[in-house]
Amino acid sequence: MKRFFTLFAALVVLSLNLAGQDLLSELDELDSSEPVYTIATFKGTRVVNGHSIETKGEGELEFIISHRFGTINSGGYDLFGLDQAFIRIGLEYGLTDQLGVGIGRNSFNKIYDGYLKYKAIRQSDSGSPVTATTLISMGLQTYPQSKFDSTLTFGSRLNYTYQVLIARKISSDLSVQVAPTFVHTNRVDQTILNNDQFAMGFGARYKLTRSISLNAEYYARFDPHADSPYYNSFGLGIDIETGGHVFQLIFSNSQGMVERTFVTETAGNFFKGGIHFGFNITRTFQLTH
Amino acid sequence: MKIYLKTGLVILVLCIATSLQAQKYVSEKSNVTFYSYAPLEDITAKSKKAVGIIDVDAEKIAFSIPIRSFDFEKSLMQEHFNEKYMESDKYPKSTFQAVLIDFNARKKGVQNVTAKGKLTIHGITQNVEIPGKIEMLGNGKIQITSTFMVKLVDYDITVPQIVFQNIAEEIEVKVDFTLSKKK
Numbered sequence: 001m002k003r004f005f006t007l008f009a010a011l012v013v014l015s016l017n018l019a020g021q022d023l024l025s026e027l028d029e030l031d032s033s034e035p036v037y038t039i040a041t042f043k044g045t046r047v048v049n050g051h052s053i054e055t056k057g058e059g060e061l062e063f064i065i066s067h068r069f070g071t072i073n074s075g076g077y078d079l080f081g082l083d084q085a086f087i088r089i090g091l092e093y094g095l096t097d098q099l100g101v102g103i104g105r106n107s108f109n110k111i112y113d114g115y116l117k118y119k120a121i122r123q124s125d126s127g128s129p130v131t132a133t134t135l136i137s138m139g140l141q142t143y144p145q146s147k148f149d150s151t152l153t154f155g156s157r158l159n160y161t162y163q164v165l166i167a168r169k170i171s172s173d174l175s176v177q178v179a180p181t182f183v184h185t186n187r188v189d190q191t192i193l194n195n196d197q198f199a200m201g202f203g204a205r206y207k208l209t210r211s212i213s214l215n216a217e218y219y220a221r222f223d224p225h226a227d228s229p230y231y232n233s234f235g236l237g238i239d240i241e242t243g244g245h246v247f248q249l250i251f252s253n254s255q256g257m258v259e260r261t262f263v264t265e266t267a268g269n270f271f272k273g274g275i276h277f278g279f280n281i282t283r284t285f286q287l288t289h
Numbered sequence: 290m291k292i293y294l295k296t297g298l299v300i301l302v303l304c305i306a307t308s309l310q311a312q313k314y315v316s317e318k319s320n321v322t323f324y325s326y327a328p329l330e331d332i333t334a335k336s337k338k339a340v341g342i343i344d345v346d347a348e349k350i351a352f353s354i355p356i357r358s359f360d361f362e363k364s365l366m367q368e369h370f371n372e373k374y375m376e377s378d379k380y381p382k383s384t385f386q387a388v389l390i391d392f393n394a395r396k397k398g399v400q401n402v403t404a405k406g407k408l409t410i411h412g413i414t415q416n417v418e419i420p421g422k423i424e425m426l427g428n429g430k431i432q433i434t435s436t437f438m439v440k441l442v443d444y445d446i447t448v449p450q451i452v453f454q455n456i457a458e459e460i461e462v463k464v465d466f467t468l469s470k471k472k
C-alpha cells in the first residue's frame with residue numbers, strides 16, 4: 001500500500017508539472033522544420049576580383065562599375081597609377097534566387113564577357129554545410145583589331161572559364177571560399193602562356209562592423225608555363241555597404257577584371273609595389289518580385 | 290484482485306492528471322506584418338510562420354516568430370534586415386509571453402483585452418502591455434488580433450545615419466492569429 005502512495009504522489013507531481021509547463025516551450029513543437037538557408041556569406045557578388053558564391057535575388061538587377069588604376073609604384077608623375085585607369089561596366093540579373101546571368105565590358109584588352117551563375121547547393125542550418133555555385137563565363141577579346149593582324153579570327157578571340165565556388169559561412173563574421181578554376185583561351189602567346197590553365201582560388205571575408213568587411217583573395221595557378229612572366233593573383237579588399245550600394249576598395253596585383261586576365265595574366269609583383277588600387281561599386285535595383 | 294486495484298488507481302490518477310491539463314488552443318493560421326513609415330520609403334514585411342498558444346483557463350498566451358521568415362519586397366532589404374539590424378543568426382526568434390487581463394473565456398463575440406508580459410526582440414526583453422482583440426469563434430476556434438508599436442531603440446536596434454530617412458524609429462506591427470483546440 002505504501003508503494004501505491006508513492007506512485008500516486010509521483011504521478012500527481014508529474015501531472016502538475018505538465019499543467020504548469022512553460023507555454024513558450026510548447027511552441028517549439030509547432031515550429032516548421034523548413035531549412036533556414038544561410039544568407040550574406042559575402043556582401044558582394046565578387047570577393048575581390050573573382051566571383052563569390054553570391055547570386056542576385058530573383059528580379060534584382062545589379063549594376064557594377066569597377067576601376068583598376070595603374071601600379072602604385074609607377075611614380076608621382078602618374079599620380080601613383082591614377083592616370084592609367086581601366087574600367088569594367090557590368091550588369092548582373094537574378095532570374096531566380098539561384099540562377100543569375102551577367103554581362104560586362106572591360107576596357108583592359110577590350111574584353112566583353114558574359115556568364116551564367118547557378119547556386120546549386122545552399123548552406124543551411126539543418127542541411128548542407130557549404131554553399132556551392134557554378135560559374136560558366138565566356139570572354140571575347142576585341143583588342144587588337146583584325147586590320148592589324150589578319151590571323152585574328154572571331155574564334156581566336158574567345159576564352160572560357162569554368163568555376164565551382166564553394167563557400168562556408170563559418171560564423172556571422174567569417175566566411176571562406178575555395179574555387180577550383182579552369183580557364184581555356186583559344187589563342188595565346190604559346191611562348192609564355194598555356195591555352196588551358198587550372199587554378200585554385202581561395203577567398204575569405206571577415207566582418208569588422210555590420211557594414212564593413214575585410215576581404216582577401218588568392219588564385220594559385222597549377223603548372224603555369226615555364227617562361228610565364230606572370231604572377232598568381234592576390235587581392236585585398238574592404239567592403240563598405242550602405243543601403244543599396246556596396247563599395248569595394250581593392251588593392252591587387254591584377255589589373256584585369258575578368259577571369260582570363262586576372263587568373264592567367266596578372267602582371268604585378270605584389271611584394272615589389274606592383275599593386276593596383278581599384279574599386280568595385282555596385283548598385284542593386286529591384287525590378288520585379 | 291490486487292492487480293485490478295492497482296490498475297484502477299493508476300487510471301484514476303491519469304484521469305486527474307489529464308483534467309489538470311488546462312484547455313489550450315494552438316495557432317493554425319497566422320499573419321504578422323510590420324510597417325515602417327519613413328520620409329523616403331515605406332517598408333512592409335510579412336510572415337506566416339509565427340506560432341502561438343493560448344491557455345484559456347490560466348489566461349496566458351505565448352507567441353514566437355522566426356525572424357528569417359519575414360518576406361520583403363526587396364531581397365537585399367530582407368538580407369540587411371537579418372544581417373545588420375535583427376542579427377537573426379544570433380537571435381533567430383522573437384517571442385511574446387503574457388497574461389491576459391479582462392479576458393473571459395465564456396464570453397461570445399469580440400472582447401478587448403490587454404496582454405501584459407514580456408516581449409523579446411533582438412535578444413532584448415521588455416515588459417510591455419499590448420492591447421488586442423480576442424474573439425471566441427464558437428467552432429472551437431479563437432481569433433486574436435492586435436496592432437502595436439515597437440520602438441527600435443528599446444530593443445537596441447540602431448539605424449545608421451545614412452538610412453535615417455529610410456527606416457522609421459517606431460515600427461507598426463499587426464498580428465492576426467487563428468487558433469484551434471489543442472489535441
